[in-house]
Amino acid sequence: MLTIDYANIRAYTNIINGLILTYWHWGTDIHIFGRVVSLADVFDALTHARCYKKAWEVADVIAYIEDHRGTQFDPELVDIFLEHVDEFKAIV
Secondary structure, three states: OOOOOHHHHHHHHOOOOOOOOOOOOOHHHOOHHHHHHHHHHHHHHHHOOEOOEOOOOHHHHHHHHHHOEOOOEOHHHHHHHHHOHHHHHHHO
């Protein structure tokens, strides 16, 4: 059974290059769960409407993620995301 350390997931608020250090971790010091949740959370938040904003077009979200590869998002995870982007589009 998979056990998740939720304390590590909170680290997703960090930015990969260390500009925002909520918990004083950056890069690969941020647990993999946190790095994955960060990418998934932004994809989900931007592709869905909220009471304060309209949903972004999927192409615009992909461009945003690509633009923030290596700064906001783990570059390796962005590469994996882009390899499977059609699967993510199917979910939206």
